[in-house]
Amino acid sequence: SQQGEEDPQALSIQEGENATMNCSYKTSINNLQWYRQNSGRGLVHLILIRSNEREKHSGRLRVTLDTSKKSSSLLITASRAADTASYFCATPSGTYKYIFGTGTRLKVLA
Amino acid sequence: DAGVTQSPTHLIKTRGQQVTLRCSPKSGHDTVSWYQQALGQGPQFIFQYYEEEERQRGNFPDRFSGHQFPNYSSELNVNALLLGDSALYLCASSWGGSTETQYFGPGTRLLVL
Numbered sequence: 001s002q003q004g005e006e007d008p009q010a011l012s013i014q015e016g017e018n019a020t021m022n023c024s025y026k027t028s029i030n031n032l033q034w035y036r037q038n039s040g041r042g043l044v045h046l047i048l049i050r051s052n053e054r055e056k057h058s059g060r061l062r063v064t065l066d067t068s069k070k071s072s073s074l075l076i077t078a079s080r081a082a083d084t085a086s087y088f089c090a091t092p093s094g095t096y097k098y099i100f101g102t103g104t105r106l107k108v109l110a
Numbered sequence: 111d112a113g114v115t116q117s118p119t120h121l122i123k124t125r126g127q128q129v130t131l132r133c134s135p136k137s138g139h140d141t142v143s144w145y146q147q148a149l150g151q152g153p154q155f156i157f158q159y160y161e162e163e164e165r166q167r168g169n170f171p172d173r174f175s176g177h178q179f180p181n182y183s184s185e186l187n188v189n190a191l192l193l194g195d196s197a198l199y200l201c202a203s204s205w206g207g208s209t210e211t212q213y214f215g216p217g218t219r220l221l222v223l
Binding site for chain 2: 031033035040041042043044045048088093094095096097098099100101102103
């Protein structure tokens, strides 16, 4: 079963615009991660945010976490064509396992 | 510093056959997790190996088995292949048994005919 669900499923924007994608989850968590996947290849870890953090930045990425609403958002500012990828949130399930959502497919048009 | 490597990159099998996929973790990593990713879906956790033991298993049948070697590399074996086993198989490594930051390999794309 999927713990995290990303929204929207697909997003198409112009280069230079901001892209926002959301993740909702069902059970209490102590952290949440975002990953990027280019063209069906391996995933790249972008950022981890802990349950006691509300916001975290990494370069052009901004992640928020609202534990009361069981949701997180990933904002990519000033998007580039190279940001075209699928983005997944992942939440812990048990001690060692992470459950990934179905992803948001982002297309940045040059 | 080599990242996570997987072999082979692509594989075609027929139903009922058996397949072995291989993964070498990133240098310094000792924990390996395997995921199955069907087309258009997110990765699904198969199992994790740490200190040569399977620590946790996802919702996959016993046809899926694995092994971790003393050098921390790992194999994923799938017996009695079904058409539905066609997917991208991803290996991820991490350090010290933690999975908070995993490094993924490029994957092995398996097609079952």
